[in-house]
Amino acid sequence: MTFFHWRLLLQSAGGPFLDGWLLSIIGVALIGMTPALGLSGTDLSLAGAAALIGIFFGGLVFGRMTDIIGRQLMYTIDLIVLVVGSVLCAFVDHAWQIILLRFLIGVAIGADYPIATSLLAEWLPTRQRAAMLGSLVVAWFLGATVATFLGFAMVEYLGEDSWRWMLASSGVPGLIILLMRIGTPESPRWLISKGRIDEAEAVVRKIYGQDADLSSIRDAESVRPKRLGYSALLQGEYLKRTFFCGMFYLCAVTPVFAIYTFGPVMLSAFGMNEGNLSNIGYALISLLFLLGCLPALRLSETIGRRPLLLWSFALMILPFLALGIAPEAPVGLIIFWFCLYAVTSGGPNILEWSYPNELFPTDIRATAMGVITAVSRIGAALGTFLLPLSLEHYGDGGTMLIMAAMTAVGFIISYFLAPETKGRSLSEASGV
Known part of the structure; x- marks a missing residue:
C-alpha cells in the first residue's frame, strides 16, 4: 500500500459514502415529507x-458500459448526476417528483458500485484487497450514520419541516468528492485487456516510477478469453458465481435497506413512538451497522472470506427470530436485538x-458487479416496498420472522457455494 493506494481508496470511498447518505436520509425525511406532500401508503412505499x-437499472446498464469504455470516465459522470439530483429534491411539490428524482439518484448509485469497486480492486495489492474493498462498505455505513444523525439533529432543532434540507444536504459532500476524483488514472488491467499496452505501461510508470514492471499482469491478462459480455455470466463456473454473489448479496442487503429506509417506522411499530425515541434508536442502530464492519475487515484477511460469511449469517438469524417470537418485549431488549443484528x-x-x-476477470468485472448489484436490488x-404493507397485515412479529427466513436462505446458499479467495491474486481468484 502506497500513498497512491490510500488516495485512490479515499476517492473511491467517496461514492459509497454519498450513496449511504442518500439512501438513509430518506428514512428520517419521510416523517416530515409524508404530511407535507400528502403521501399515501403507496406513495410512501414508492418513495422508499x-x-x-x-x-x-444503473448497475445493469452502466456496469457493462464501464467494462466497454473504461473506469475513469464513468468515475466522475455518475457523481455529477448524484449532486444535481440531490439539490433538485429540495424543490419538489408532488409525490411523483420525489419518486422520479430518487429513481434517477438510484441509477447513478447503481453505476457507482461497479465503477468504484472495479477500479480500486484492479489497483490493490493481494494481501490488502478484501479489507480495502470492504472499507468502501464502511464508507457507505459512515455516510448513512452521518446522514442519520444529521437528520435527527435537524428534526430536533429545525422541526419536521426541514425534510427539504435533509434531501438536499448530500449536495455538499457530493461536490467535494467530485472534485477529488478529477484526474484519477485509468486501471492498467483494463487498458491491457483492451490491448492498450503502451498506455498501461505509461500509467504504471507514472504511479510507481520508471523501473516499474507490469509483465506479470500483462501475462495474466493475455491468457484471458476476450470479448466476454453478459452471456459469460450465464455459462459454466461464472453462472454459479453470479448466482452465489447475487443471492447472498440479496439476502444480506434486503433487511438492511428495509431498516435504513423505514427504521423509525419499524421502531414505532415496536412501541418506540414517544417523542423522538424512534429517531434516537434509529441513529444508534445506524452507528452499530458501521462499527460492526470494522472487525469484519480484519477477519476477512485472517480467517478468510468463507468462514466470516457463514458465521455472520448464522448469528444474524438470531435477532430476527427473537423479535419475531417476542415483539412485545421491553424497549431496551428490542433495541438490543436490532443492535445485535447491526453488529453481526x-x-x-x-x-x-x-x-x-x-471472482470475475477484468473483461466482465464491472459487468458482473453491476448485474449482481441489480439482482440484489430486486x-x-x-422488501422496501412491501415492508409497510407487511407491518400492516402481518404485524411487527410476522415481519421479523420473514426477515429471519430470508437470512437463513443466505446462510444455506453460502454454505454450498461460497469459495475461499484469501491469499490469491486477482488473476488467480477470477480464473475458472
Whole structure:
C-alpha cells in the first residue's frame, strides 16, 4: 500500500459514502415529507423503493458500459448526476417528483458500485484487497450514520419541516468528492485487456516510477478469453458465481435497506413512538451497522472470506427470530436485538463488494458487479416496498420472522457455494 493506494481508496470511498447518505436520509425525511406532500401508503412505499429500483437499472446498464469504455470516465459522470439530483429534491411539490428524482439518484448509485469497486480492486495489492474493498462498505455505513444523525439533529432543532434540507444536504459532500476524483488514472488491467499496452505501461510508470514492471499482469491478462459480455455470466463456473454473489448479496442487503429506509417506522411499530425515541434508536442502530464492519475487515484477511460469511449469517438469524417470537418485549431488549443484528451483519456487508470483484476477470468485472448489484436490488426494492404493507397485515412479529427466513436462505446458499479467495491474486481468484 502506497500513498497512491490510500488516495485512490479515499476517492473511491467517496461514492459509497454519498450513496449511504442518500439512501438513509430518506428514512428520517419521510416523517416530515409524508404530511407535507400528502403521501399515501403507496406513495410512501414508492418513495422508499424508487432509489433501489434505480440502482437495479444503473448497475445493469452502466456496469457493462464501464467494462466497454473504461473506469475513469464513468468515475466522475455518475457523481455529477448524484449532486444535481440531490439539490433538485429540495424543490419538489408532488409525490411523483420525489419518486422520479430518487429513481434517477438510484441509477447513478447503481453505476457507482461497479465503477468504484472495479477500479480500486484492479489497483490493490493481494494481501490488502478484501479489507480495502470492504472499507468502501464502511464508507457507505459512515455516510448513512452521518446522514442519520444529521437528520435527527435537524428534526430536533429545525422541526419536521426541514425534510427539504435533509434531501438536499448530500449536495455538499457530493461536490467535494467530485472534485477529488478529477484526474484519477485509468486501471492498467483494463487498458491491457483492451490491448492498450503502451498506455498501461505509461500509467504504471507514472504511479510507481520508471523501473516499474507490469509483465506479470500483462501475462495474466493475455491468457484471458476476450470479448466476454453478459452471456459469460450465464455459462459454466461464472453462472454459479453470479448466482452465489447475487443471492447472498440479496439476502444480506434486503433487511438492511428495509431498516435504513423505514427504521423509525419499524421502531414505532415496536412501541418506540414517544417523542423522538424512534429517531434516537434509529441513529444508534445506524452507528452499530458501521462499527460492526470494522472487525469484519480484519477477519476477512485472517480467517478468510468463507468462514466470516457463514458465521455472520448464522448469528444474524438470531435477532430476527427473537423479535419475531417476542415483539412485545421491553424497549431496551428490542433495541438490543436490532443492535445485535447491526453488529453481526458486518461480515456479509463488507464481502458484498469484495467477492464479485475477486471472482470475475477484468473483461466482465464491472459487468458482473453491476448485474449482481441489480439482482440484489430486486429483493431490496421489493422488501422496501412491501415492508409497510407487511407491518400492516402481518404485524411487527410476522415481519421479523420473514426477515429471519430470508437470512437463513443466505446462510444455506453460502454454505454450498461460497469459495475461499484469501491469499490469491486477482488473476488467480477470477480464473475458472
